[in-house]
Amino acid sequence: MSSTTARSRPTAIGSKPRLLLIGAGHAHLHLLHQSSLLSRFDVTLVDPGAFWYSGLASGVLAGDHSPATDRIDPATLCHGRGVALVRARLCALNTDARQALLSNGTSLAFDRLGLNLGSAPVLRSSDDEASSDSAASLPGDKQTHWQIKPIPHLVRLRRSLERRFQRRQSVSVEILGAGASGVEIACAIEALGRRHQLTAGALTIRLRHRGSGPLPEAPARARRYLLAALERRGILVVDSRHDRHLPASDIVDATGLGPPRGLERFGLPTIDGRGIAIDPSLEVQGTDGVFASGDCAALIDHPLPRLGVHGVRQGPVLARNLIASLDPQASLTSYRPPARALSIVNLGHGEALALYGNAWWGGRLASRLKRHLDLNFMQRTRRLR
Ligand SMILES: Cc1cc2nc3c(=O)[nH]c(=O)nc-3n(C[C@H](O)[C@H](O)[C@H](O)COP(=O)(O)OP(=O)(O)OC[C@H]3O[C@@H](n4cnc5c(N)ncnc54)[C@H](O)[C@@H]3O)c2cc1C
Incomplete structure (x- = not known):
């Protein structure tokens, strides 16, 4: 048209x-x-x-990529092309x-x-899933709330976790929302903890949903694959309808963007x-x-x-x-949106879950494809033509 x-x-x-x-x-x-x-x-x-590429954000949080890999300063693209930057x-x-x-x-x-x-993250009313009382703070500790956008928030989350991992402080993270972003963030935090060789029990991760489970729109078998992957990583999947108040040092709001x-x-x-x-x-x-x-x-x-x-x-x-x-x-x-788009959810440790309409596959190949597509995108976007 x-x-x-x-x-x-x-x-x-x-x-x-x-x-x-x-x-x-x-x-x-x-x-x-x-x-x-x-x-x-x-x-x-x-x-x-700067431009931050969300495709690599979970890899940055997991410690697989440096923040610089995920960022493009628009000045480098404007310079030499006669484009003024303000x-x-x-x-x-x-x-x-x-x-x-x-x-x-x-x-x-x-x-x-x-x-x-x-x-931007959607602001919630006080009785919503992302309200500040949805997870109790640990006695004597302050609770930190994190938004997942803009992406530099996730860089700060990584630094904060790393500081505490290095001091051998125990950390419990509650992720609100079990869509693709919530799942990626849960897996990335687990991978970051593994990188720091934490002792058992030093890191607790809960992925909270509202009764529909993680990735509710994915095919049933893909969801079973995902649940098994989360279990292997020790990530607890929590249903908000049954369990509202658990102590957490960190709350990550992945309930949606507006x-x-x-x-x-x-x-x-x-x-x-x-x-x-x-x-x-x-x-x-x-x-x-x-x-x-x-x-x-x-x-x-x-x-x-x-x-x-x-x-x-x-x-x-x-x-x-x-x-x-x-x-x-x-x-x-006219812009014609594709009927379906490939989505690859990073599960950390070189594993990912690829979804394309009703088709899906999980494993190392999906992770390699994601890495290839994301790094390629950044390379193409950075390159002067
Ligand atoms: C953790 C996470 C993982 C994700 N993973 C994926 C994925 O794998 N694949 C995927 O397709 N999508 C993913 N998404 C979604 C993706 O982040 C967004 O759809 C995408 O960033 C939107 O791009 P955009 O071009 O609209 O804007 P952005 O790329 O967000 O750029 C907006 C720009 O506008 C600037 N800006 C904002 N307000 C103003 C203002 N008032 N004046 C001047 N400048 C302003 C900002 O500084 C920013 O540079 C993910 C999201 C999250 C949170």
């Missing part, structure tokens, strides 16, 4: 149109490699930090005046705008709980030349899971449509 709309031409005469990219997410990093796009626009990228956050937007207000107090004008802002906080400040149409409302062309509904991609964007009729793979696949569509948007006669291309 393609669409043509009457769209504005950039106003500045004789100069290139200004493309403002907010957020160094997957789709925007793809744009930085597209010389046909970069040659048509004056491009500015705004991001307060280290700041977007605070407010005026799409009529085509102005973006940044956290450093400056305001940037744009002709075309891209938003690739990622996602839209970035404060999206409403930008005055764009949003879909409750999903993100900025976009057409299949990735253009924000009812706007002209404002695009959104990745986790922060919500395709109107097609709810998608929050997966980096969609941001990656949206990159080429976004590049094409930004260029097409300069030509009032050109039609925009």
